[in-house]
Amino acid sequence: MTATAPTRxxxxxxWIKEVALVGGFALVFAVLIPLLIPVSRLQILGRFxxxxxxxxxxxxxxxxxxxxxxxxxxxxxxGGYALAMNLSLQLPKDVIPExxxxxxxxxxxxxxxPFKSMPFTLLAVFxxxxxxxxxxxxxxxxxxxxxxxxxxxxxxxxxVFFNFFNGQQKLINxxxxxxxxxxxxxxxxxxxxxxxxxxYILTIVLLMGAYGLCRWLTSGRFGxxxxxxxxxxxxxxxxxxxxxAFKVLVFGMSGAIAGxxxxxxxxxxxxxxxxxxxxxxxxxxxxxxxxxxRGTLVGAVLGALLVNWARVLLSERFPEVWLFFQGAxxxxxxxxxxxxxxxxxRDGGINKARAxxxxxxxxxxxxxxDLDENIQREREMVDAAPPASGESR
Amino acid sequence: MxxxxxxxxxxxxxxxxxxxxxxxxxxxxxxxLMGVINLAHGELMMLGAYxxxxxxxxxxxxxxxxxxxxxxxxxxxxxxxxxxxxGLFLERQVIRYLYxxxxxxxxxxxxxxxxxxQFVRSVGGSMAIGLVLFSLLFWGGQALLRRRPDWNxxxxxxxxxxxPLSGAIAxxxxxxxxxxxxxxxxxxxxxxxxxxxxxxLRGGLNFAGLQFxxxxxxxxALTLVCLAGVYWFLQRSAWGLRxxxxxxxxxxxxxxxxxxxxxxxxxxxxxxxxxxVAGCAVTLLGSVGPNLGANYIVxxxxxxxxxxxxxxxxxxxxxxxxxTLTYLLGSGNxxxxxxxxxxxxxxxxxxxxxxxxxxxxxAKVMVFALIxxxxxxxxxxxxxxxxxxxxx
Numbered sequence: 001m002t003a004t005a006p007t008r009x010x011x012x013x014x015w016i017k018e019v020a021l022v023g024g025f026a027l028v029f030a031v032l033i034p035l036l037i038p039v040s041r042l043q044i045l046g047r048f049x050x051x052x053x054x055x056x057x058x059x060x061x062x063x064x065x066x067x068x069x070x071x072x073x074x075x076x077x078x079g080g081y082a083l084a085m086n087l088s089l090q091l092p093k094d095v096i097p098e099x100x101x102x103x104x105x106x107x108x109x110x111x112x113x114p115f116k117s118m119p120f121t122l123l124a125v126f127x128x129x130x131x132x133x134x135x136x137x138x139x140x141x142x143x144x145x146x147x148x149x150x151x152x153x154x155x156x157x158x159x160v161f162f163n164f165f166n167g168q169q170k171l172i173n174x175x176x177x178x179x180x181x182x183x184x185x186x187x188x189x190x191x192x193x194x195x196x197x198x199x200y201i202l203t204i205v206l207l208m209g210a211y212g213l214c215r216w217l218t219s220g221r222f223g224x225x226x227x228x229x230x231x232x233x234x235x236x237x238x239x240x241x242x243x244x245a246f247k248v249l250v251f252g253m254s255g256a257i258a259g260x261x262x263x264x265x266x267x268x269x270x271x272x273x274x275x276x277x278x279x280x281x282x283x284x285x286x287x288x289x290x291x292x293x294r295g296t297l298v299g300a301v302l303g304a305l306l307v308n309w310a311r312v313l314l315s316e317r318f319p320e321v322w323l324f325f326q327g328a329x330x331x332x333x334x335x336x337x338x339x340x341x342x343x344x345x346r347d348g349g350i351n352k353a354r355a356x357x358x359x360x361x362x363x364x365x366x367x368x369x370d371l372d373e374n375i376q377r378e379r380e381m382v383d384a385a386p387p388a389s390g391e392s393r
Numbered sequence: 394m395x396x397x398x399x400x401x402x403x404x405x406x407x408x409x410x411x412x413x414x415x416x417x418x419x420x421x422x423x424x425x426l427m428g429v430i431n432l433a434h435g436e437l438m439m440l441g442a443y444x445x446x447x448x449x450x451x452x453x454x455x456x457x458x459x460x461x462x463x464x465x466x467x468x469x470x471x472x473x474x475x476x477x478x479x480g481l482f483l484e485r486q487v488i489r490y491l492y493x494x495x496x497x498x499x500x501x502x503x504x505x506x507x508x509x510x511q512f513v514r515s516v517g518g519s520m521a522i523g524l525v526l527f528s529l530l531f532w533g534g535q536a537l538l539r540r541r542p543d544w545n546x547x548x549x550x551x552x553x554x555x556x557p558l559s560g561a562i563a564x565x566x567x568x569x570x571x572x573x574x575x576x577x578x579x580x581x582x583x584x585x586x587x588x589x590x591x592x593x594l595r596g597g598l599n600f601a602g603l604q605f606x607x608x609x610x611x612x613x614a615l616t617l618v619c620l621a622g623v624y625w626f627l628q629r630s631a632w633g634l635r636x637x638x639x640x641x642x643x644x645x646x647x648x649x650x651x652x653x654x655x656x657x658x659x660x661x662x663x664x665x666x667x668x669x670v671a672g673c674a675v676t677l678l679g680s681v682g683p684n685l686g687a688n689y690i691v692x693x694x695x696x697x698x699x700x701x702x703x704x705x706x707x708x709x710x711x712x713x714x715x716x717t718l719t720y721l722l723g724s725g726n727x728x729x730x731x732x733x734x735x736x737x738x739x740x741x742x743x744x745x746x747x748x749x750x751x752x753x754x755x756a757k758v759m760v761f762a763l764i765x766x767x768x769x770x771x772x773x774x775x776x777x778x779x780x781x782x783x784x785x
Contacts, residue, residue: 068496139765143772148430148495152694153765159691160761163754279687283503290500323511330504334497335490355549 022208030204039193043268046200048308049207050264055288055304056210056297057257062286063294064218065250066230071154072258073282074161075129079259080266080276081172082128085112086121087183087190099173109171125263126256133255137248146233155279162277177273180266190267203264207301210257214297217253226250284326290333293340303340395730400603402721408609410716411616414709415674416689417696418619419667421708424697426640426660429488430499433506434693435686437665440479441472441672442681443513446586462591472669480665484658506686513683514583518576523567530559585682594677608677615674619667624705636660699764701774710775715760722747723756
């Protein structure tokens with residue numbers, strides 16, 4: 001943010017306010033909530049917070065750039081697998097993970113070797129998903145394949161990765177996935193309460209980091225370019241930009257964010273399996289963003305937390321209702337709340353709802369001013385400036 | 394030996410391709426003509442399969458007579474009608490509001506598909522009664538209120554009252570009825586259901602030392618009939634002409650008096666109905682369950698993407714090509730031939746490569762990679778649309 005550092009006083013004030021707000025929320029999650037709920041529940045909350053990180057990544061590509069990816073499960077799972085492979089290799093020298101014995105594999109497959117090193121793994125957690133995302137993005141965007149075609153291709157890629165990981169028992173234990181709960185990390189058991197608490201704090205820190213990164217990316221010129229690509233890509237191209245490069249870059253970034261989230265989710269749930277690449281799970285990620293409000297980063301986080309919380313509540317009590325509820329959520333968000341909860345409040349949703357129900361809108365000023373049609377018309381003529389974000393996606 | 398293997402590959406490829414094509418046909422129409430991605434297509438197939446199951450059970454009293462063998466034709470018609478009506482309902486209630494927003498349509502239809510999937514799992518007597526009650530109260534109430542002169546102002550408020558009220562009444566009613574064991578029991582539950590193919594579709598034809606299962610031949614024939622029917626409808630009938638006109642230029646068609654609304658509804662109903670027929674066809678291949686749709690939808694989309702949008706012939710070629718490739722790679726025939734021809738040693742890397750991909754799921758991986766490569770050469774598919782309106 002150094003290049004476009006806020007200069008005007010009210011802008012810098014807003015900046016400080018936002019940092020304080022985000023920091024305040026992070027403190028509430030990191031300090032207050034652990035005092036209130038037991039560690040087992042905290043683990044669930046930590047998982048949700050790592051899902052909120054993926055939601056941020058999806059918001060970056062969908063909310064801002066208009067690319068609906070149905071394949072973020074790939075990157076999520078890749079991040080998880082990278083970390084889980086490292087954790088399964090925390091063994092004495094020349095001993096290979098136990099599951100290899102079941103399939104008669106005696107030598108460690110070559111691609112496992114580098115994961116013995118922790119620094120490499122920490123790098124791989126986001127570099128590998130980013131590279132795969134970038135590659136997939138490049139071969140698709142290069143041909144100007146976009147819109148629903150892109151969505152379908154990402155979904156197909158997801159199915160392919162699922163099949164690959166599901167079928168290769170000798171390489172990565174197939175359907176069973178890799179378990180991390182009993183692995184050792186820095187001399188402590190990953191499943192133990194102490195480590196889980198530290199992971200929870202780490203998740204909060206990384207969520208803040210991801211938020212900061214996305215905020216930084218979307219607020220400057222780069223962010224405006226992303227929105228321009230979303231709203232009118234041909235025009236961006238005619239203005240002399242190459243949308244392909246930007247799309248590949250932002251898709252890769254989003255993949256990296258998803259990879260980090262996947263790694264955090266894996267260590268907090270104790271297993272990574274091909275189920276993370278389920279078609280339904282990847283589409284669900286999109287609905288988190290849509291519920292909260294796409295194109296707003298707060299919305300993505302809020303949506304991920306809300307929907308997952310609802311899922312836990314509902315599927316614990318009435319497992320049958322959850323799918324109905326989720327389906328209804330998709331329909332409602334698309335038809336009634338296209339900008340999500342945050343967007344609804346920003347648009348003066350309460351007044352709109354009142355108008356829909358046939359009540360006069362609530363007015364903060366002298367009622368006659370707001371309700372007088374002539375005054376309203378004059379006002380509209382004055383601020384007839386076009387809205388900041390376009391309508392068509 | 395190898396010739397026989399080749400025949401085997403060709404026939405099986407063709408039959409997989411036929412299943413893919415019949416699943417993709419409706420999708421190609423809806424996507425190609427309306428630009429709508431229907432992720433609930435697989436679930437419409439599933440509805441068709443369950444309709445077949447119901448029709449078969451209705452024919453049970455005739456089980457010993459030759460008439461029983463004909464239930465499949467009744468089921469085909471019934472599956473078409475059920476899926477088409479469901480599609481029509483979907484179009485009128487949801488998709489109509491989302492034209493021009495393809496990504497939103499995609500998400501909405503996914504929501505519908507989730508609901509349908511859970512619906513067949515948990516539908517039972519009490520739930521059906523609840524649903525009927527809800528529809529009666531909700532739409533009946535609207536119809537009553539619509540007679541009032543101030544309906545336009547009242548509309549929003551009426552909706553806000555009617556929807557929760559009728560929903561709550563229906564929910565309470567079905568909860569109360571759940572006390573009756575006979576009503577609470579789900580009709581299908583989450584288990585897979587088995588449709589027994591009629592006698593004349595079991596067994597197979599022997600030809601040149603090869604076995605051709607009759608069910609597969611029937612599906613190929615059915616696909617051909619559907620294809621011919623759709624071709625005739627789109628190219629030779631008055632409504633087909635209107636559909637094609639709307640596809641090419643919606644505004645101009647509207648100006649010339651074509652009811653575009655009706656055309657949209659009709660197109661969507663036709664595509665959905667074809668999904669129902671496809672669902673009826675796949676019951677012949679094995680047991681079917683609520684998740685039937687998920688197995689077909691991605692492959693069907695791949696057929697449409699490779700074939701190119703808006704051209705049926707593209708879908709045909711793509712379906713057969715993908716079907717043959719999948720079977721060729723997945724059946725493990727290639728490594729077998731290489732051993733027979735003693736090429737294993739000289740072409741070791743190639744042999745390893747084909748052995749690695751010689752399972753159904755790994756074959757899918759390879760086919761997808763090939764599709765991506767193919768799209769690098771022809772991004773708009775095999776037979777892209779030409780002209781000014783064409784844009785992918």
